[in-house]
Ligand SMILES: Nc1ncnc2c1ncn2[C@@H]1O[C@H](COP(=O)(O)OP(=O)(O)OP(=O)(O)O)[C@@H](O)[C@H]1O
């Protein structure tokens with residue numbers, strides 16, 4: 001095993017392929033990553049779930065969202081597990097399912113805040129890389145192609161206009177029966193974009209070698225096809 005005690009970025013080279021999908025909130029990363037992973041028969045990493053878990057447990061425990069030492073300690077020993085549930089996966093924290101709490105806008109905002117703490121990102125790095133298992137991994141997040149898997153052979157930067165992303169989120173929340181307004185969601189999305197893109201460590205940005213897809217006006221099926229085409233095309237080169 002590599003010694004990660006002094007260098008949290010140390011890793012052995014891997015031949016297991018990774019498809020990194022990065023992009024802002026509501027761009028469709030999670031939806032597309034899940035479908036593409038199913039189509040390829042690859043593993044799936046929803047890296048946002050790890051940051052959401054740190055944010056939610058910090059709120060539960062009253063840990064200030066800028067207390068770097070306490071947050072890093074929490075992230076290092078994050079009591080999270082991914083349990084099979086029906087055709088998907090349920091995220092358990094401290095042994096119990098917390099899926100609904102993890103997906104709220106408040107948890108998303110807390111996740112964005114703790115994600116700006118360098119020690120938290122460092123603490124989660126090895127855990128994310130451990131998902132790289134044969135036959136392959138589809139990983140979605142903000143820094144999959146730039147920091148966590150810079151050697152990924154396939155990289156996609158998925159975006160859409162802030163207005164369209166707010167409309168998608170509005171529809172999603174209405175379907176869940178959550179009352180909100182389009183204007184409030186647009187404001188939240190713009191604030192989250194600013195924080196995720198503006199932080200000093202691992203800011204959200206496209207890797208230089210990523211395929212950029214603007215999904216504004218595209219259906220989910222069209223985006224999934226474009227991503228699969230990219231993997232097939234690059235795989236045969
Ligand atoms: N191309 C698309 N056209 C229409 N709706 C879409 C499209 N892509 C995703 N959606 C819908 O938008 C909503 C948000 O998608 P999703 O959760 O996958 O985004 P995300 O980028 O993973 O967001 P977050 O980073 O906040 O988790 C979902 O309801 C999803 O079904």
Ligand SMILES: Nc1ccn([C@H]2C[C@H](O)[C@@H](COP(=O)(O)O)O2)c(=O)n1
Nearest residue numbers: 047048049051111112115141142143
């Ligand atoms: N690789 C990642 C994944 C997530 N984050 C942060 C920033 C996001 O606003 C927040 C929630 O992510 P989501 O579940 O909405 O994808 O977590 C990050 O910094 N890096």
